[in-house]
Each structure stands twice: as C-alpha cells, then as structure tokens.
Amino acid sequence: MRAICCWHGWARPTVPDRLRVERHRFDPGLLREYDMRGVWGETLSPRDAWSVGRSFATVVRRAGGMRVAVGYDGRLSSPKLEAALVQGLCDGGITVRRIGPAPTPLLYYAVASAPDVHGGIEVTGSHNPKDHNGFKLDLGGQPFFGNDIVDLGRIAATGEWDRVCDRGGIETVDLAGAYVERILHALDGIDPAxxxxxxxxxxxxxxxxxxxxxxxxxxxxxxxxxxxxxxxxxxxxxxxxxxxxxxxxxxxxxxxxxxxxxxxxxxxxxxxxxxxxxxxxxLWGDQIVQILAQDLLARYPGARIMADVKCSQVLFDAITAWGGIAQIAPTGHSLIKSGMKQSGAVLAGEMTGHLFFADDYYGYDDALYGALRVLAASVRLGASVTALRDAMPRTHVTPDLRFAVPGIDPFSAVAQIIAVLRDDGVVFDATDGARVTTPDGWWLLRASNTQAMLTARAESLTARGLARLLADLDARLGSAGIRRI
The missing domain is CATH 3.40.120.10 (Alpha-D-Glucose-1,6-Bisphosphate, subunit A, domain 3)
Structure with a gap:
C-alpha cells in the first residue's frame, strides 16, 4: 500500500519519548460499557492512551492479528492521545495503520474494508463536553465493549502484556477518497433529478x-x-x-x-x-429509522429491523405493518452492533441518532452514509422528508428523564421494580430495564450504563394518557422508596 500523508491542515502530533510503565491502573470512570471516556488532565492522560495501546496490542496478538488502524477526532487533546496510543501499540509489536484526523465511521471503514487490518481505535470524545476524550475500539470488525473493556483494564493493571521482540511499524494512509466513493453507493439507482x-x-x-x-x-x-x-x-x-x-x-x-x-x-x-x-x-432518531425502514422493507420484504428500547411504539408498529420483523434492542451503539450480527437484522437505530446499515453496508453506525440513505429513501418513496414526517402519527412523549438515586445502586433499583412487576403480572419487556405497556401507551425505566442514574421515558397518544403513565411509573418507583425529581 502506498503511504500518503494527509493531515487535513491539523497539527501533526509529536510522539512522546517515554511513557512505558510496568503496569497501569485506569481511573474506574474511564472503563464504560460502550467505550472508554474520561476528562483530559483529570481522569485521562497520555499514559492512559499508551496503556490502552499496549493492552489492546496484547489482545489483538492473542487473537492472531498484527495490524490496527488508528484515527482521531478534532478535540484539542486528541493529537497527544493518538500519539501516545500509537506508541503503545507499536511497543506491543503491532503495525499501526494511521489514518490521521478522521470521524469514527472512517476508522470503522479502515477496518471493514481491509482484510489485513485486525482492529481499530478511534480517539474521540464524541458528543461529550470539549474537555472530555476517550477511545472507541473495534476488534476484527466486532464491537469491543462491556467485559472486553473490563478485561483490557485488568491486563493493564496487572501488566500482563505479551512480550515482543520487535516494535511494530507505522503506515500513514489517506482513505478519505475511497471512503467517499464507497458511501456514494447509497445513491446507486437513484435518479439525480x-x-x-x-x-x-x-x-x-x-x-x-x-x-x-x-x-x-x-x-x-x-x-x-x-x-x-x-x-x-x-x-x-x-x-x-x-x-x-x-x-x-x-x-x-x-x-x-x-x-x-x-x-x-x-x-x-x-x-x-x-x-x-x-x-x-x-426528526428524532426513531423517526429517521421509520423513514429508512419504510424504504428498506419495500426492497427487502420480511427484513428484521432493530431499534433501541427508548424508541416510539409507532416505529415498531410501522415496521410490522410494512411486513418487517421489529425487534427491541438495548440502548448503546456497541450493544446494537453486536445484536445485529447475532439476529441478522439489516437496519437498526437508536434515539441518539446512531444508524446502522447491514443490507448494502458493513453494519456499523455512519452518519454521513445515513444522510445519503435518507435522501435515497425520499426519492424511492416519492415523497419529501417533510411529507414523510407529516404522515407519522402524533404522540405525547417525554424526553429522557434522568434522575439520581442517592445511596441506591440504579441496577439494583431496577431489578427490585422488575421483581414487583412480575409478581403483579404486569406486561413488560425486559430487554433493557423494564418497558411497561398499558392501554395508555408505555413507560420505560432503566439504569444508565454511563452514569449512576436511572432513566425513564413514556409515550401515549393523548396528554391524559401520558399523565397516567407517569403516575404509574411514579407509583412503582415509590414502592421501592425512590422519588423521581
């Protein structure tokens, strides 16, 4: 592969001279369910980045891989973290395919489109405050999350890094042109008119x-x-x-x-x-998915489509009405990607705007490709996005209601309420917390995977119905000694 250096006008990072340690313990807050995220200068430093690279190198090598793609976003701390991460990977004997400044979908593309790339890491704080940053990881085209991240922390804390004879090398490549050419296939067969x-x-x-x-x-x-x-x-x-x-x-x-x-x-x-x-x-995430689902099911009748547990019942009912298989998924981009591979779903989405395509794409979340698919859907369906939105039923829905439960573990609180619901014979879905269905609509209670908080949500076709749903939710919380503030 021809190495092309292209930094899009950003400062080229300087690799630190020495960050090596015998073992390293991450701040517990850095090890999250879906990815790794911390505050620059407080819970996140170049030494953390080096240790992520050194530990992930061990994981990749034990899985039989030797090459990892690395990209980074535009946060002020990202160049320093990327440089330390690359050094850690190289110290672990990994060849790093450095794609430079790039959004996360380009990093995923670097892994999915190249059989000789065995993993990927994006340095990114995503949508978090500007002083936050972290890492999204991919191993062999599979999301790396949950217990994988816990194990990465264990490897670093114990220093159980594989010994290597030779440091890895660095390849610097520009994939922007190839990526844009690839996502333009979303418009294949679409009349430009x-x-x-x-x-x-x-x-x-x-x-x-x-x-x-x-x-x-x-x-x-x-x-x-x-x-x-x-x-x-x-x-x-x-x-x-x-x-x-x-x-x-x-x-x-x-x-x-x-x-x-x-x-x-x-x-x-x-x-x-x-x-x-x-x-x-x-248009919120579930409404975008509804447009994409209508288009996809016209072309792939009977396809399975996933949406996270926060999404409107209108979406799930529409998927079923159009002949698809609707599946509720737990919240979290890594959980959804993993669930798609297990279930064979060809489209998925969540309220946060993550959209996943596995019909004519690689199964990961890509907002640029998603925008093109929205345009393509509008043309194929013969209606503007505005008209498609007009056709959706109006509901009364809360935003995410997030509240702390001091002195109580949120997961234990949800488990307690689930036990009571079962004893009472209440109909609910336990995919992620409890999604309770009543004649008025539904309410959801779940524990956040990113903060020590409970999150709730409710939807009804009427304002009075929504009020009754929230009253039912509050009563259930009250039975566990919890008050929603």
Whole structure:
C-alpha cells in the first residue's frame, strides 16, 4: 500500500519519548460499557492512551492479528492521545495503520474494508463536553465493549502484556477518497433529478466530519449549504450534539429563511445524525429509522429491523405493518452492533441518532452514509422528508428523564421494580430495564450504563394518557422508596 500523508491542515502530533510503565491502573470512570471516556488532565492522560495501546496490542496478538488502524477526532487533546496510543501499540509489536484526523465511521471503514487490518481505535470524545476524550475500539470488525473493556483494564493493571521482540511499524494512509466513493453507493439507482431541486444544509458543528462533508457534497446533485465544517476543538459555534435542539438552530433558522429545504447535523465524531425537515421540525432518531425502514422493507420484504428500547411504539408498529420483523434492542451503539450480527437484522437505530446499515453496508453506525440513505429513501418513496414526517402519527412523549438515586445502586433499583412487576403480572419487556405497556401507551425505566442514574421515558397518544403513565411509573418507583425529581 502506498503511504500518503494527509493531515487535513491539523497539527501533526509529536510522539512522546517515554511513557512505558510496568503496569497501569485506569481511573474506574474511564472503563464504560460502550467505550472508554474520561476528562483530559483529570481522569485521562497520555499514559492512559499508551496503556490502552499496549493492552489492546496484547489482545489483538492473542487473537492472531498484527495490524490496527488508528484515527482521531478534532478535540484539542486528541493529537497527544493518538500519539501516545500509537506508541503503545507499536511497543506491543503491532503495525499501526494511521489514518490521521478522521470521524469514527472512517476508522470503522479502515477496518471493514481491509482484510489485513485486525482492529481499530478511534480517539474521540464524541458528543461529550470539549474537555472530555476517550477511545472507541473495534476488534476484527466486532464491537469491543462491556467485559472486553473490563478485561483490557485488568491486563493493564496487572501488566500482563505479551512480550515482543520487535516494535511494530507505522503506515500513514489517506482513505478519505475511497471512503467517499464507497458511501456514494447509497445513491446507486437513484435518479439525480429527485435530488437536484433540493437545497441541503450540512452542519458539522466543527467536528471531525467537516472535511469529509466538504468532499462529499462536490459529488452530489442539488445545492448545498455548509455550516461549521472547519475542525475546531473549541466548538465555537455550538456543541456537536444533534440530539439537543439548541445545537440545530442554525439549520432551523436556515429552513425558516428559505435558505435550505432539509438539514443534516452531525456529532463530534460523525457517527450520529440529526435531521431537520422543510418545516423546521427536528426528526428524532426513531423517526429517521421509520423513514429508512419504510424504504428498506419495500426492497427487502420480511427484513428484521432493530431499534433501541427508548424508541416510539409507532416505529415498531410501522415496521410490522410494512411486513418487517421489529425487534427491541438495548440502548448503546456497541450493544446494537453486536445484536445485529447475532439476529441478522439489516437496519437498526437508536434515539441518539446512531444508524446502522447491514443490507448494502458493513453494519456499523455512519452518519454521513445515513444522510445519503435518507435522501435515497425520499426519492424511492416519492415523497419529501417533510411529507414523510407529516404522515407519522402524533404522540405525547417525554424526553429522557434522568434522575439520581442517592445511596441506591440504579441496577439494583431496577431489578427490585422488575421483581414487583412480575409478581403483579404486569406486561413488560425486559430487554433493557423494564418497558411497561398499558392501554395508555408505555413507560420505560432503566439504569444508565454511563452514569449512576436511572432513566425513564413514556409515550401515549393523548396528554391524559401520558399523565397516567407517569403516575404509574411514579407509583412503582415509590414502592421501592425512590422519588423521581
């Protein structure tokens, strides 16, 4: 492979001289269910990054691999963490395929598209505050999470690193062009005339997807208005989290002023998608999945589609009505990717805007590819995204209700309530916590995998129904001595 150095104008990191230790103990908060995440300068340092690399090198080598792809997002701490991570991998005898500054989907592509790459690590803080950072890991095309991350921490803490005779090497490659060419296949068979009249807004939020968006739109029909595509870890315009409506105001304002017909927004590492329609309404994750599902099931009747436990019942009912198999999944991008491989689902999504495609793609979450699939779905269905949103039933739904339970383990609290529900003969789904169905709709109670908190959500077709659902939830919480604040 020809090595091409392309840093998209960002500062090239300097590899630290010495970070080697005999063993290393991570801050417990760094080891999360889905990935590794900490606060730069407090719970996360270059030594942590070196230890992640050294430990992951041992895991990869024991699995028979020798090459790992590494990328990093635009946060101010990312270059230093990436440099230390690369050193740790090399010290562990791994050849590093360094793809440079890149959104997470490009890192996944670097693994999925190359048989000689056996794992990948993206340095990213995703949508978290700008002083946060961390690592998303992939082993052999499979998500690396849960017990895998716990075991990585154990290897580092005990220093059980495989001894190697030779340090690994570094390959620096530019995959941007190949990646853009690949995701453009989402529009295969689509008449360009269906997109040409559109004025499309793209808001990268100064995150890592910006340079690829600039490159992508040069190949697309239609008119394109770009917002905040320069990479800037200060996030000077708004925070890159498309699930918060205040971060979508530039797109909403552009729709209201007649500047654009539809808008796409991205999080800091480009794996979560937000959509604003032609009336300035935000389409939440389950509504985006509903559009994608309608399109997919017209082409793949009977396909299995997954959505996380927070998603609207409207989505699950629509999938069934269109002849698909609807499956509730636990919340979490790694859990959903793993579940898709186990169940054979070809499409999945969650409320946070992670969208996963396994029909004509690799099965991972990719917001840029997802935006193209939304455009393709609109053309194939012969309706604008606005019209497709208009056709969805109106429901009354809460946002995520997050609350602490001082002195009580959240998982134990949920388990206690589940036991009472079973004793009472209540109908509920226990995929992730308890999703209780009543004639009024449903409510959900689960323990957060990222914070010591409980999370709840409820949906009804009527306002009174929603009030009754919340009263039922509060009564169940009260039976366990918990008050929702």
């Amino acid at each position: 269906g997109i040409e009249p559109l004025r499309i807004g793209w808001d990268a939020g100064n995150g890592a997807a910006g340079p690829l968006i600039e490159r992508l739109v040069r190949h697309l029909p239609g008119q394109h208005v770009l917002f905040h595509t320069s990479v800037d870890g200060h996030f000077p315009n708004h925070h890159p989290d498309p699930t918060e409506i205040e971060n979508l105001q530039d797109l909403i304002t552009a729709v209201a002023s007649g500047k654009i017909d539809i808008g796409f927004a991205f999080d800091g590492d480009g794996d979560r998608l937000g959509v604003v329609d032609g009336r300035g309404r935000v």
